[in-house]
Amino acid sequence: MKLLLTSGGVTNPSIHAALETMLGRPVSECHALVVPTAQWGHPACGPGSVRGLVAAQPTWAPSTGLDWASLGVLELTALPSIGRERWEPWVREADVLLVDGGDATYLCHWLRESGLAELLPSLHDTVWVGVSAGSMVLTPRIGDYFVEWSGAPDDRTLGLVDFSIFPHLDLFPTNTLADAERWAADLGNPAYVIDEQTAIAVVDGVPEVVSEGRWVALGEQTVA
Numbered sequence: 001m002k003l004l005l006t007s008g009g010v011t012n013p014s015i016h017a018a019l020e021t022m023l024g025r026p027v028s029e030c031h032a033l034v035v036p037t038a039q040w041g042h043p044a045c046g047p048g049s050v051r052g053l054v055a056a057q058p059t060w061a062p063s064t065g066l067d068w069a070s071l072g073v074l075e076l077t078a079l080p081s082i083g084r085e086r087w088e089p090w091v092r093e094a095d096v097l098l099v100d101g102g103d104a105t106y107l108c109h110w111l112r113e114s115g116l117a118e119l120l121p122s123l124h125d126t127v128w129v130g131v132s133a134g135s136m137v138l139t140p141r142i143g144d145y146f147v148e149w150s151g152a153p154d155d156r157t158l159g160l161v162d163f164s165i166f167p168h169l170d171l172f173p174t175n176t177l178a179d180a181e182r183w184a185a186d187l188g189n190p191a192y193v194i195d196e197q198t199a200i201a202v203v204d205g206v207p208e209v210v211s212e213g214r215w216v217a218l219g220e221q222t223v224a
Contacts, residue, residue, distance in 0.1 A: 002125075003128045006130060007171075007196050007198060014211065028067045034074065035076060036054060036075065036100050037107055038099070041151075063131055072094075091116065091119065096127045098131075099135075104133035132167045135200075138160040165193075166180040168195070184219070190217070193217075
C-alpha cells in the first residue's frame with residue numbers, strides 16, 4: 001500500500017499534491033471507502049461525529065469532503081458477519097481507504113477481527129489516507145497516552161511502519177511538544193510529532209514528510 005499518514009487530513013495544497021501523486025490521477029477520478037470504526041472506541045466520538053464524517057460535513061472537508069468520484073462506507077465491525085467473499089471485492093475495487101480517527105487500539109482490534117489487516121499487504125496500488133488514529137494504527141505503538149478504549153490489552157498496533165506518530169501538535173492543551181517528548185521517552189522506536197498541516201507519505205517503505213506547518217522527528221534531531 002501507499003500511505004498518507006496525517007493528523008487532520010488533506011488540509012493544504014502540498015498534502016493534496018502528495019495524495020494525487022500516489023493516486024496517479026486526480027481525486028475526482030478516484031473511488032474512496034471511508035472507515036469510521038475508530039470513532040466507536042473513543043469517548044469523545046459517537047453517532048453525531050460518525051454522521052458528520054459519512055455525510056462529509058464541513059469539519060470533514062479534508063477527508064470525506066474532497067471531490068471523490070464516489071464515496072462508500074466500510075464499517076469494520078460488520079465485516080465478520082457478512083463474509084470475506086462479499087466485502088473483499090469492495091476493498092480491492094477502491095482506490096483509497098479513508099481511515100478516520102478515534103481510538104487506534106479499537107481500530108487495530110477490528111482491523112484484525114475483520115480480516116482487513118491480513119489483506120493490506122496485497123493492496124499494492126491502494127492508498128491509505130489516515131487521520132489521527134487512522135494513521136497511528138499503522139505504527140508499532142501509540143503509547144499509553146493515547147489509549148482511550150477500556151478493552152485495549154496494551155498500546156501496540158499493527159506495526160506496518162517502524163515509527164510512531166504524535167498527532168495534533170499544539171491543537172489541544174495536552175498536545176504540546178513537551179507532552180510529545182514525554183510520550184516518546186518509553187516507546188523504543190522513532191517518532192514523528194505532526195500538526196494539522198503535516199503528513200507523512202510512505203511509498204515502498206520510505207517515509208517523507210509533507211508539511212506546510214510544524215513537525216518534529218524525535219530521535220533524529222530534526223525540527224521544522
